[in-house]
Amino acid sequence: MSRAAVVLACLVLTLAAQASWAKDTLEVDGGVVWIGNADPNSAPSPLMPALGVNFPVFQRRRFGLDAGLLLTGTYYEYAGGRAVPAELEHRDFAVVAFLGDARAGLRLPIGSKAELGLNAGLLLLLRLPIPLFADASRDFGNAVVYLLARSLYPEVELSVRFPIAESFDLRLAVRAGLPWFHIWDGEPYAIWDQSVAGGILGVVYRFPPKDQTKS
Numbered sequence: 001m002s003r004a005a006v007v008l009a010c011l012v013l014t015l016a017a018q019a020s021w022a023k024d025t026l027e028v029d030g031g032v033v034w035i036g037n038a039d040p041n042s043a044p045s046p047l048m049p050a051l052g053v054n055f056p057v058f059q060r061r062r063f064g065l066d067a068g069l070l071l072t073g074t075y076y077e078y079a080g081g082r083a084v085p086a087e088l089e090h091r092d093f094a095v096v097a098f099l100g101d102a103r104a105g106l107r108l109p110i111g112s113k114a115e116l117g118l119n120a121g122l123l124l125l126l127r128l129p130i131p132l133f134a135d136a137s138r139d140f141g142n143a144v145v146y147l148l149a150r151s152l153y154p155e156v157e158l159s160v161r162f163p164i165a166e167s168f169d170l171r172l173a174v175r176a177g178l179p180w181f182h183i184w185d186g187e188p189y190a191i192w193d194q195s196v197a198g199g200i201l202g203v204v205y206r207f208p209p210k211d212q213t214k215s
Contacts, residue, residue, distance in 0.1 A: 024207060027054040027171060031200040033072050038193035042084040048072040054202055062107050070099040076129055078139040083146045092136035093129035093143060100124045103157050117159035123177040125151050125196060150194055153177030169204040
């Protein structure tokens, strides 16, 4: 698996998301992403800042489908047949991580203006390892294969959204991606190893109705 193939997959994911955008709202997100690491011989679980976007694919009354993309990154090493987060002095790769997801669920009113979101979907975590040293380049293929085999997660999200200005809403969300691949990988670590969790603060811009934009 080449680096070009991974970059191409990220590009396709981004273009597909843009094509599906319903163009009712656009949400700009900031937050933190946590990846669980239970391997005692590597770094603690990384907590990484992230930036991205979120948008509706469709909305039907209280049911909707959203898609989003976050960008973050950290350091990894390849050791013992595994690609794992690394301390700065043990790093082999700088890893750029793309988190693309699609979530369907219910939006329930809270009072007259706020709404509660209960969502579930799929998360695709694409991690592009960039070798930092000549020795690390030899492990690049193995690291990519390991990470790609652990890139798809079932995901759940809980969110609250409320207006803050005439055309803007604020959305607070927590998400969790569940490492289902532990069913088959046989690794002797805690169930939360390689799980993904995130806290999101999103500013939502509500586009004016189309008839108003033409006037």
